[in-house]
Amino acid sequence: MMREVFRAERGKAPEIVAAFKTLTSAFEEAGYTNLRIYVDYAGPMDTVVCQWEFDSLDQYFAMERQAFVNPDENTQAMIDTMNNNAKSGYKEIYEVIQ
Numbered sequence: 001m002m003r004e005v006f007r008a009e010r011g012k013a014p015e016i017v018a019a020f021k022t023l024t025s026a027f028e029e030a031g032y033t034n035l036r037i038y039v040d041y042a043g044p045m046d047t048v049v050c051q052w053e054f055d056s057l058d059q060y061f062a063m064e065r066q067a068f069v070n071p072d073e074n075t076q077a078m079i080d081t082m083n084n085n086a087k088s089g090y091k092e093i094y095e096v097i098q
Contacts, residue, residue, distance in 0.1 A: 001034070001053045002060070003092040008046040012085035013039055019081040020050040022074060027052050030063060046087075053096060 008016045017037060024035040032052045040047040054060050067075050082089070 001051065001094045001096050003049055003051045003094070004089060005092065006048050006082065006086045006089040007044060008048060008085055009087055010046055013046045013048050015081050015085040016048040019078045019085075020048065022078050023050065024052070026075075030054075057093070 004020075006016050017039065020037050024037065027035055032054045034051070034053045036049075036051045038049040038051070068079075071079060
């Protein structure tokens, strides 16, 4: 399971959520499961988390690398939204046990 956690610029969390909605649509087409988007309720404000599960890290990273080689218009818009509206971000990778 992977989680991407972004701290948005103040008031820019809705833009990050919209970008993650675009991303999850592409992930659904790729067969990823248990897609979720979360926003903060407590803790650091303007935090947005996107979570999904997949079968192969190698397959995921190959798809991610390919997306950055020659991004289509929608992918570039999503990248720009993240770059322009996020203060920071990181990935968390977990093995799903149950």
